[in-house]
Ligand code: HEC
């Protein structure tokens with residue numbers, strides 16, 4: 021009696037299948053509506069340049085490929101709003117640097133009081149608080165606030181809205197989520213903490229380091245040296261950005277700290293104090309990273325500042341060139357000697373600063389599939405392939421035949437499909453129902469002479 025128990029599943033797969041075989045099949049499977057948890061997108065292993073050192077990831081919630089995959093689904097799911105029309109991605113659109121081209125974003129009960137924020141490189145900052153006014157103490161804390169907002173997604177528990185517990189009840193009834201949460205956490209329970217952890221992992225994974233700036237920064241050891249790939253105007257703009265006023269600088273780097281271009285903690289407001297409804301708002305002291313302010317043609321994704329009041333980079337530079345007034349909570353760096361800052365930049369200097377800001381835009385973040393909408397055009401998930409790392413397999417061999425006993429944790433009392441294949445292309449399917457305690461069990465017997473056999477459990481929602 022041969023026993024293969026001691027060989028882990030992954031090793032056994034490696035023994036039986038060539039790598040190319042697996043990759044070509046995986047590529048074919050990567051299509052909208054398919055969540056292949058045996059072949060996850062790489063969120064956790066992404067490389068970043070050596071000079072990027074700031075990181076606000078809490079020790080308890082590192083990015084994992086499977087956690088960020090669940091976060092991706094939640095981020096793009098309109099069912100997180102009360103009338104199934106608005107997802108996080110409605111206001112944070114990948115092609116617009118995860119912001120919204122509209123000044124005020126449309127939620128389930130009207131439009132937002134502030135302009136949406138880009139979500140690129142949110143992980144790489146010293147500042148750990150989020151929102152323009154920094155009212156969320158961590159990203160984890162931030163992620164469920166839009167859901168609980170009456171205007172944005174409508175599970176506020178006020179104004180006749182249901183509350184967050186009602187959303188959990190709603191999501192818990194969706195079989196795909198039972199399957200997914202079990203795949204990620206081992207059991208189907210949906211909690212606010214699990215939603216926060218997975219969406220935060222997804223947002224922290226959104227990174228952009230393939231800009232012209234990064235190419236230059238990688239070839240020099242510091243920001244101060246001229247970058248060989250920059251035009252003279254871009255290098256001159258970089259110097260203006262870095263150097264403090266009043267000498268030869270515009271002082272931007274004092275608050276938007278390169279190379280992450282994150283906001284310096286403890287910054288106060290920058291003199292932009294109107295709001296979308298016309299009232300005064302002096303509480304805004306955070307800016308998202310200044311990376312990816314414009315698209316690769318140099319066009320702004322959307323207007324700048326919390327009130328969207330500055331539509332172009334030129335208007336931004338003009339604002340700092342002549343701060344309109346000393347206002348409550350204005351950052352003292354913008355009111356030297358108690359007077360509103362006057363940089364007295366000439367047109368060439370302004371143009372140079374703009375040229376430099378445009379070098380901060382990357383490319384792949386706008387199209388990379390790992391941050392894209394995983395749902396089909398009909399807002400559906402078609403197939404979930406269960407993760408292999410939670411599947412275990414034991415073999416018993418009996419002379420001419422070999423029996424494989426395959427088990428996996430699963431959401432209780434659900435019909436899954438057990439599939440076998442010898443070429444990873446043609447699968448034989450058989451329905452299996454998970455036990456009330458949440459286990460899937462399948463048995464497959466093959467002749468001992470057969471060397472290739474591949475097993476998986478999948479879930480297919482019934483339309
Ligand atoms: C209706 C539009 C809308 C929806 C839906 C929405 N957001 Fe936002 N988001 C905004 C606006 C507007 C802001 C800025 C609000 C403020 O600062 O008061 C923002 C800010 C943020 C920030 C802060 C970024 C920073 O750098 O501080 C994060 C993170 C974020 N949203 C994530 C999410 C997530 C996750 C969801 C879904 C659960 C979501 N948003 C849903 C409009 C929206």
Ligand code: HEC
Pocket residue numbers: 138152261270271272273274275276287288289290292304305306307308310313323324325326327336337340351353354373
């Ligand atoms: C004293 C700190 C400080 C300095 C100096 C400063 N900024 Fe800002 N910046 C901020 C704050 C705070 C915000 C967010 C303002 C808001 O929307 O209320 C901001 C917002 C911005 C934005 C808009 C970001 C967005 O997502 O809409 C741009 C662009 C910008 N700053 C560029 C610059 C440039 C260029 C300079 C130098 C000329 C500069 N800043 C100098 C603090 C500063």
